[in-house]
Amino acid sequence: MSAKSTSNMLYSQGRGQFGCLHWSKDETKLLYVSERKTPKMASYFDTKKADKPEEEQPIRGHEHDFKQDWGEQLVGKHKLALNILDLNSGDINTLDTIPEDLSIGQAIWTPDGGIIFVGWKHEPYRLGLIYCPIRPQLLEQLSDESRASSLPNLSPDGTKLIYLDNQVGGPHYQCARLMMYDMKSGTNTVLVDVVKNPKADEFPGIYSYSLPQRCWAADGKRVVFDSVWRHQEGILVVDTETKKVTPILCKSGGCLKITDIHQDRMLVVRSSINQQPYFSISQLPESGNESSAEFLPLDDPEPPLDISFKILKFQPTSRPHPTFGVNEYEAILAIPKDAEQKKCPLIVFPHGGPHSVHTTDFLLLPAVFMLSGFAMVYVNYRGSTGYGDDSVHSLPGRVGDQDVKDCQEVAESVIKLDQIDENKVAVFGGSHGGFLTTHLIGQYPGFYKAACCRNPVTNIAGMVATTDIPDWCYVEAGFDFTHSSLTTGETLTEMWNKSPMQYVDKVETPILIMLGLEDARVPPKQGEEYYKKLRARNKKARLIGYSDNSHPILTVEASADSCINILDWFWQHLD
Structure with missing residues (x-):
């Protein structure tokens, strides 16, 4: 194999936002993304020259120079190139027609040999992607x-391209649109629009993190993928002709x-709070009857754990948005x-997140x-995904208040149950869950007898200049963000007023703080600062x-x- 490329490290499907490995229709070419090679650099004081005249001379x-990357879990990924491996000749060629100010990912072939890809702009500077x-x-x-726009996927006949689409900016996870691009006419169509405020158990909108590489039914008109539906993750079947979900x-x-999904046979992972994941297979029913799908395990699942669960619903009528x-x-x-024999x-x-969700x-x-004897209550406070876009947008500007009170309302309701020991209540969460912990x-001293948080946000005002997502600090504090935004006394004060650090004097609960020391999202200094302020107060x-x-x-x-x-x-x- 001769490497005629200007790239190096390959990013396959499992490497974050950018990864792709996609075969051409005749399976003679492989499309992939890798880090673009950078010119050789050398010190002004390095007198060594290239060994051969034709070799590239270093830039002195x-x-x-500062090299930007794409932040948390994408550290070291700077400039992404699109490459083609020709299996017949063994050549690897980097496409040089793509602007160097774009990082490339999620690339796929079209039936006529064209390429569709997602591009992320480098300028003016990069924000964390994951x-x-x-x-x-x-x-x-x-x-x-x-x-x-992201996650492009072509129909088997190559005539229709579907992809997910969000507004730019705002809460990091929102309700998405499902779009379809007609490859012949060049027209874009909204197949599934944003759902604002679903009632009861109505369709809440699309909240998908990925699409299967093969997601089309055999009829070439239905698309199949999974999405969050309130407290569950389920499968959605979208008819591209009728737009029915x-x-x-x-x-x-x-x-x-x-x-x-292949020839209408679906390979599905099933799980629940008390059931470890296992593979099942199902035949996709005909159009209109998809909800009747039955699932057959591929192997004997592990026995269910001795845990029961139920859904609790809350209407904060005294605290409307x-x-x-x-x-x-x-x-x-x-x-x-x-727990029927003893209180837990x-x-x-x-x-x-905060714009994430607990599912079953x-x-x-x-x-x-739970197998160690604890009961747990997973809280999907307002601002969680899977409940409509209005719920998501209800939280920015109200963090540290609305979400905290939602959690406390749940806790105070659950401790009244016969199975729960109201004198033994702990709280545990990570990231924004650590922020809430x-x-x-701090806001309810003495209620919680123990606490643990992992990589917590404790001081938004201190985080804004050190995180890979400064926009998060602005948006969740209630401000708009642009790349040119400057923190002011007003913004920093509001960020502080929404931060748990302000309550450090009131804390009575013993707390265990756990940090990932390579965290670029919530820098470890957030948890370390909180720890030091507690210890200075003999907490x-x-x-x-x-x-x-x-x-x-x-x-x-x-x-472990x-x-x-x-x-x-x-x-x-x-x-």
Whole structure:
């Protein structure tokens, strides 16, 4: 294989936003993304010259220039190039017609040998990409430049292109539109629009993190993918001709995630709070009957855990939003089945984001907690995804208040249940869940007997200049953001007024703080500063830092260590 390219490290499907490996129709060429090679740099004082006259001479005096990357979990990814591997000749060619001020990803072939890709602009400077589909990104020459478009996927006959589309800016996760581009006429159509305020169990809109590489039904007119539907993750079937959306939801209350569909056979991952994930296969029913799909396990699933769960609904009628009114929110209460014989200690568990969601999917850490005797309540406060776009937009400008009070309302409701020991309540969360954890122990001193947070936001005013997502600090504090935004006394004061650090004097709860020391999203200094201010006030706190871990603390060693330490901390302070 001869490498005639100007690129190096390959980014496959599993490497964040950019990865792609896509075969041409005749399977003789492979399309992939890699880091673009940069010119050689050398010091002014390095007198060594190229060994051969034809070799590239180094550029002097620029070896220490600042190189931007794409932030959290994309550190080291600077400029992305699109490459073609020709299997017949063995040549690798980098497409030099793509502007160098774009990073390229999610590229696919068209049947006639063309290429469709998503481009992210480098200028004026880059904001963190992961978990942020609202960045300016476009399907080159196909989508609206004023929108954030991603995840292109062609119909089997190559006549229709579907993709997801968000507004640029604002909350990092919002309700998306499903778009269709007609490859013959060049027209764009909105297949599924943003859903503002769904009623009861109506379709809440699209909240999808990815599309299967194969997502088209055999009829070439239906698209199949998964999305959040309130507290569940389920499968959506969208008819591109009628625009009808049909859900396939797990009847037992768990989650369904589609990984592939071929000749109308769907490969699906099933799970729930008390059921570890397992593969199932299903035949997609004919149009109009998709909700009747039945699933057959590919292997014997693990037996369900001795945990029961139910959905709690809340109507904050005494705390309506000034614009959106009363938006219902939910919580998932999960209890060990032996709780009927004894009262359980309770862990209140708000999610991060804040524009994310707890579903009934299986999570290992909460499962360990519950098998150790704890009840857990997963809180989907207003601002969570999966409940309509109005709910998402109700939270910016009200963090530290609306979300905190929603969590506390859930906690005070649940401790009244017979199965719960009201004197043994703990709180646990990461990222924005850590923000809420530190708010709750500060605003409700004495209510929580133990707390643990991972990579918490504790001082928005201090985070804005050090995070890879400064726009988050502006938006959640209630301000608009542009790349030229400057912090002022007004913005910094408002950010401080929404931060849990202001309540540090009121904290009575012993807290365990866990940090990923490579975190570019919520810098470790956030948790460290909070710890130091607590210790300076003689408050009980412990700080643990995990090297080689970023915003999600995920390495095997760190995951195991953190699990045992959290359990030990809770038992110490709840007994």
